[in-house]
Amino acid sequence: MLTGTSILGARRGSQTGATFHGINPATGEELQPAYISASAEEIDAAVKLAEEAFASYSKLSNQKRAQFLRSIAEGLESIRDQVIERANLETALPAARLQGEMARTANQMRLFADVVEEGSWVNACIDTADAERKPLPKPDLRSMLQPLGPVVVFGASNFPLAFSVAGGDTASALAAGNPVVVKAHPAHPGTSELVGNVIRDCVKANGLHEGVFSLIFDSGIEAGTRLVKHPLIKAVGFTGSLKGGRALMDLAASRPDPIPVYAEMGSTNPVFILPGAIEQYDKIAAGLTGSFTAGAGQMCTKPGLVFLPPKDESANLVADLRQRVADLPGFTMLTPGIAAQYRRGVTQRSGADGARLVSGFAPDSGGAGTTAALLEADAEQILNQPELSEEIFGPTTLLVRYSSREQMLEAARGLEGHLTAAVLGTEEDLATHQDLIAILERKVGRLIFNGYPTGVEVCHAMIHGGPYPATSDGRSTSVGSQAIFRFARPVSYQNMPQLALPEALKDGNPLRLLRKVNGKMTQDPIWG
Amino acid sequence: MLTGTSILGARRGSQTGATFHGINPATGEELQPAYISASAEEIDAAVKLAEEAFASYSKLSNQKRAQFLRSIAEGLESIRDQVIERANLETALPAARLQGEMARTANQMRLFADVVEEGSWVNACIDTADAERKPLPKPDLRSMLQPLGPVVVFGASNFPLAFSVAGGDTASALAAGNPVVVKAHPAHPGTSELVGNVIRDCVKANGLHEGVFSLIFDSGIEAGTRLVKHPLIKAVGFTGSLKGGRALMDLAASRPDPIPVYAEMGSTNPVFILPGAIEQYDKIAAGLTGSFTAGAGQMCTKPGLVFLPPKDESANLVADLRQRVADLPGFTMLTPGIAAQYRRGVTQRSGADGARLVSGFAPDSGGAGTTAALLEADAEQILNQPELSEEIFGPTTLLVRYSSREQMLEAARGLEGHLTAAVLGTEEDLATHQDLIAILERKVGRLIFNGYPTGVEVCHAMIHGGPYPATSDGRSTSVGSQAIFRFARPVSYQNMPQLALPEALKDGNPLRLLRKVNGKMTQDPIWG
Secondary structure, three states, X not given: OOOOOOXXXXXXXXXXXXXXXXEOOOOOOXXXXXXXOXXXXXXXXXXXXXXHHHHHHOOOOHHHHHHHHHHXXXXXXXXXXXXXXXXHHHHOOOHHHHHHHHHHHHHHHHHXXXXXXXXXXXXXXXXXXXXOOOOOXXXXXXXXXXXXXXXXXXXXXXXXXXXXXOOHHHHHHHHOOOOEEEEOOXXXXXXXXXXXXXXHHHHHHOOOOHHHEEEEOOOOOHHHHHHHHOOOOOEEEEEOOHHHHHHHHHHHHOOOOOOOEEEEOOOOXXXXXXXXXXXXXXXXXXXXXXXXXXXXXXXXXXXXXXXXXXXXXXXXXXXXHHHHHHOOOOEEOOOHHHHHHHHHHHHHHHXXXXXXXXXXXXXXXXXXXXXXXXXXXXXXXXXXXXXXXXXXXXXXEXXXXXXXXXXXXXXXXXXXXXXXXXXXXXXXXXXXXXXXXXXXXXXXXXXXXXXXXXXXXXXXXXXOOOOOOOEOOOOOOOOOHHHHHXXXXXXXXXXXXXXXXXXXXXXXXXXXXXXXXXXXXXXXXXXX | OOOOOOEEOOEEOOOOOOEEOOEOOOOOOEOOOOEEOOOHHHHHHHHHHHHHHHHHHXXXXXXXXXXXXXXXXXXXXXXXXXXXHHHHHHHOOOHHHHHHHHHHHHHHHHHHHHHHHHOXXXXXXXXXXXXXXXXXXXXXXXXXXXXXXXXXXXOOOOOOOOOOOOOHXXXXXXXXXXXXXXXXXXXXHHHHHHXXXXXXXXXXXXXXXXXXEEEEOOOOOHHHHHHHHOOOOOEEEEEOOHHHHXXXXXXXXXXXXXXXXXXXXXXXXOEEEOHHHHHHHHHHHHHHHHHHHHXXXXXXXXXXXXXXXXXXXXXXXXXXXXXXXXXXXXXXXXXXXXXXXXXXXXXXXXXXXXOEEEEEOOOOOOOOEEOOEEEEEEHHHHHHOHHHHOOOOOOEEEEEEOOOHHHHHHHHHOOOOOOEEEEEOOHHHHHHOHHHHHHXXXXXXXXXXXXXXXXXXXXXXXXXXXXXXXXXXXXXXOOOHHHHXXXXXXXXXXXXXXHHOOHHHOOOOOOOOOEXXXXXXXXXXXXX
């Protein structure tokens, strides 16, 4: 059933060329079939098809676009077991986790379908004319969001479904009315093809232009580079490493016409344990261990830096954490390369960088197998060695005991941008730490109280973003309904007759949108 | 009354250092006083003050922030005559034009005051918790826009008020809750100081932290470069040339932490005259001539490229235009340098680039004085020489007669990003040219029917933006209330107790905002 070829609209890519294989990280076994890297011509063809598709897809009715997104959700669910089986083989992520991710991916498509069907997301604004105004008559002006054009989406290694071929970037870009070309992550090509086939079938079944969706395979960075530099590409979605994301940012910024890059590049997600929380040390130890080892620590929201009250106060918590980490079974990571990088990172941090290994970690485990590692450092060290707060992708976290409230605040002030920060404590702690909250508000996209950062709710109020280096663009979110705003731009129409106005802006308000008319939000039509 | 020194919060910059003068472009005379370029230390001090001010200014109540903006509007109006007199001396823009610009600048402050006071612009979203949800409980999530941090604004040469010290960038950045450091345009330092003093006085009178506003003088690019590279600066607003804007974009993109640049870099604003319009050729000739020579053609919305029906059909129109341009008096441009560049541009276009001079233009006029120029080229030429559609800043426009509908569409497809496009014609023309509209929608921020692009209405539905190279970020507008969104980013709060939530997100909705609660827009409080 799997062909190993790229999807170029309605046709398939060449069956010859350089090949690569998915690898079962648990066994090191090569998975069949071989995948063929797309050629420069194929990439160009996919982008040109996307550009061709834009004319009709961008004007598709809200209802039909919503129907298309829902059909993808249904299509995914119809081959759920097959997808999960393949994803498990390619990533070693447990079936239970993949089931949750599959549900999330389908629900995400449905959330965007709802947003598109309701339609008010386009932010329709109407200022009506006033011919009598002095000194000059006031023109009629109407604005709304319009899609950008073909979007490239890069699949992520750590979420083979929710941040890959049919993930949040694809869903939001399609929802906004943009054709999408996905560059599959080479670590899970089979999963990508299965999901890509579903979207391709839905394009056809919904009678859409074939160019609405293509899927490109490549083992290296060539195809991605070519896509980001392609003159017809208008935006980029990416989830992955800081190094990879920054490379795409620099590439896009150096184009003759720079384009937006939405790169979610992970972070260390600092956790602040305030004095009042420490009584419940066993609950915290359990919650924290669960969070930093979830998905073998391969989550962009993994809490990798934990600030604790001074030594005596947090002794029980540290002892409990040490025991829990010592008791953990081993993990199989996504790829042997990621595992090797994890081991190097922990070895470096607990060696040359001067942090102490508190519990866990067997540096000799080979292949994709590895073990969790609990590290500790002094607050002084964190202040002087900012590299200690950089992300190590994998099941490790760094405990830092602050010696005073002022030192904790200083450490917070020194933080770079992160996706999240969490504060554990009583309401009383919170009342006496408003200064900490004010500092963290500027550093993150999401601020959590008495909870852990993993588990990103897909809803309207979710912001999965944060200042650089957490993301390339701290004004955006890659999860939740607001992700749609990334792939649209406002256009204003001046004195345009009804016949040439988009439906969203017509006097009669045929779409029944909530619109801003002369400064007031209303669903009423405009009376002539 | 003018001191020639930078404004660094409550204090003034040094009275010694390298100096420059405003120049009266009409006479070439140096205007007093001398202006002193700010030193590196002064620039650093201004930015550090802005960062210090952020803590309190970003948390200022909506009412107080609105009051501050309104006080600036009043302060400007209280020295209106003085400002206009100085601006006229420094720019040679006529008093009537400057009066209009002053009114617009004050009204813009008041528009943002209204937006801030009403408060719903923060896009408050609340998804309430559901402890019973399976398989996992749903957390409480609440998101809203928060300001970015200190913003640098570059004053523009061509709008000494509306796009300068107290212009749209400053107004929207302050409205969103960001302290602002303005880099004054060196061509109108006196005007800048007068306006800067007003803002500084309002900062004090409103009891705000002095760092909310600073104004930096410098004759070259050093201060601007230093500001854009400063680690505490979080965004940039700019109006000016493509070359200058692109340099700032590249500078910001190459920072260790790239920051957003909102550069409005002008454009050629193509006009399409459809066959049905040509009957009213005298009306069109008058409107077009008025628009392309308004402000001596020194407007980013100047129509610099006009597509006309084939030769015979548009003969009357061209004859009328030729006569009107021949009858125009001379213009004094903003600076001798801008005038020289204009003359070089017209000479190059009508010489080596192969366009024909139809009317006007005296290449020998020296200093800042110059004359309008009407040029003509074949559609073939435009298709083969895209440089013909690049902006020449000044009172010139290029007529292009299309030989067929298909050729006109081809020319439209070949256009780069522009701030505006205008279509002149009958409603019947519009109905038969939906393809043209669809092409132009992707190229511009504003699409105008039977009107001219100059005269940018300040309102909710105005989009003064457009794809690169018209601006650095086609997802934004620099005019109208939506400009506020450029200087804010969303932050989400998870399971945060009421006491630590911003007012905008509290259950009781004390600010009476329109909020999205569980997917529905409402002003209701949340019932516990």
